[in-house]
Structure formats: structure tokens, C-alpha cells
Amino acid sequence: MKYFTQNWYREMQVYGFLTFPDSKEDWDESLNWKYEDGTSYIEILQAELEWRKDDLLTFLPASFHPYILDGSLKTEYPSKELRKMAEEWNENYQSRSHDLSKKYMEQFEEIKEKLPSQVLEIHTKSLHDGEVLSFSLTESTFTLIIAGTGVGWYGTNVKLTFSDVEKCLIPEQLEGSWWLYDEIYKTDTGFELHVLFDCPLSELMIQARELKIETLEK
Template structure:
């Protein structure tokens, strides 16, 4: 991935996590929330903070680190200073993310008329949030079956068959992963597709000449 990388996606998750209640009243109301399994609101925040700790320490600047290390980043009502830092970081991230998407779309607009029609459909109809149901390959083909989603391409499953494979990089654990974001490039003989998957977070690359799409 040249644009929508694993680090970009991790930053997106930090951006979503780094939000606070609008008011003290909202915070106090949230404290009364209990999950179905008996987990309290604070316990849920503590667990998520621990799960995201490495990314938070890596991606957020040093002034955030004391809040992360002592566990108070999300488990206490934020000070004005913490809220200000979070708003500035989120604003910066959103600006960078917008610029990145714009850069990708500009290069895509330059090549889209040169792409095979079914390759173009991956971009225009989206497979976002589709689960990989199966994967198989031969020397010259790669086949992926993706579950349909209500927010993505089809509400039925889709089989993608790439043929005349010239180059590929396939994650070890692909079945069960979720299609997040994709990038498409023109090559001299065909196209190159990059896909970012989650669960686990990984990247796929396929360089091929042809793509056949079928509903199954």
C-alpha cells in the first residue's frame, strides 16, 4: 500500500478512540452504563486502552504518554489541556488523511480509463467490510470469494478470479480477514491491486492482466 497503509489505518483507529464526552453531565451519565457481561464503562475503557497502548504510545506525541501510562487517558474526565491536545492531534490527522485520499484519487483519475471494466468496479462499487470466505491459487490464477455486505458491493457473495498473474504477495492468514481499503494502479500489461485487510491487519498485492467478477 502506498497511501492507505497499516500505519495510516492504526492512526485512524487512534483518531476514533481519542474522543471525549462533550460535558461533565454526559461523562457522569456514561459512568452508570453496564455491559451485558457485567463490565462497567470504566472497565471497558481500561481494557481498550490497554489493547491500544502500543499504538497510542507510538502514534501520539510525548505529552500524551503520561495519560496513557497511568491509564487516565480515557478513564477520567479530561482536563482542558488534554482535550486541547486531543483536538489538535485529531484535526492534524484528519487534514493529513484528507490530503492522502485526495492524492490517491488524483492519480486514480489519471488511469481509470485505462483499467479493465471489472477492475474499475472494485473502486466504484466497493468491497469494504467484506469477509474473505475462501482463497485459492494456481501458477497463473488467484481466486478470492468475498462475503456480500449491506454497506459494500453486493448483498450476495462475490468471486474474484485474477488471471495471468505476473506478481503477487499474499498474507499467510487471509481467510476470515475483512477487506478494508484498496488501491489500484495501471501496469504496462494490466493492473496492480493492493488491499488492506483486518483481523489480522495485513496487506495483499496482486499484479495481473485480467479480472473476472461473479456473484455466487
């Protein structure tokens, strides 16, 4: 991936995590909430903070680090200083993310008329959140079966058949992973597709001449 990289996705998760209650009343109300097993709201926040600690330390400025290391980033009602720091970082992230998406779309607009029609369909009918049910690779063909019921465009499973494959880099654990984001490029002989997957976070790269997309009967 040149744009929507693994680090880009990890930072996006930090952005989604760095939110605070709108008011002290909302915070106090949340403190009374518990899971059915008795786990408290604070315990959930502590667990998620610990799980995200490495990424928080990687992508947030040093001024956030004391809050991360002592666990207070999300387990205490934020001070005005912390809230202001978060707002400024979030605004900066939003600006950078917008610029990145714009750059990718500019290059895509330049090549889309030269791409096979069904390659364009990956862009126009996103497979975001589709689970990989199975895949197979022969000498010149790569096939993916995606659970299309998890995405907005398909009501059934989807079969992607890449033919005249010139290069294919497959993650160690592809089956069971979830389609996140994709990038498409034109090559001299066809196209190049990059897909970012989650669970685990990984990347698939395929260079091929043609793509056939079929919906499968339930």
C-alpha cells in the first residue's frame, strides 16, 4: 500500500479512540454502566488503553505520554488541557487524512479509464468489511471468495477471479481476515491491486491482466 498503509490504519484507530465525553454529567452517567458479567466501564477503558498503548505512544506526541503511561488518558474525566491537546491533534489528523485520500483519488482519476471494467467495480462497489471465506492460487489464476453479506453492495457471497496473474503476495493468514481498504494502479500489462486486511492486519498484492467478479447463490 502506498497510501492506506498499516501504519495509516493504526493511526486511524488512535484517532477513533481519542474521544472524550461531552460533559461531566455524561461521564458520571457512564461510570454507572456495567456489562452483564459485572465488568465496569472503567475496567473496559483500562483494558482498551492497555491494548492500544503501543500505538498511542507511537502516534501521539510526547505531551500525551504521561497520561498514557499512568492510565489516566481515558479513565479520568479529561482536564481542559488534555481536551485541548486532543482536539488539536484530531484536527491535524483529519487534515492529513483528507489530503492523503485526495492524493490517491487524483491518481486514480487519471488511470480509471484505462482499467478493466470489473477492476473499476472494486472501487465503485466497495468490499469493505467483507470476510475472506476462502482463496486459491494456481500458476496463473488467483481466486477469492468474499462474504458479501457483510458489505453494502452485495447480498450474497462474491467470487473474484484474477486471471493471467503476474505477481501475487499473499498474507500468511488470509482466510478469515476482513477486507478494509484497497488501492488500484495501472500496469503496462493490466493492473495492480493492493488490499489492506484486518484480523490480522496484513496486505495482499496482486498484479494481473483481468478480473472477473461473480455473485454466488446462497
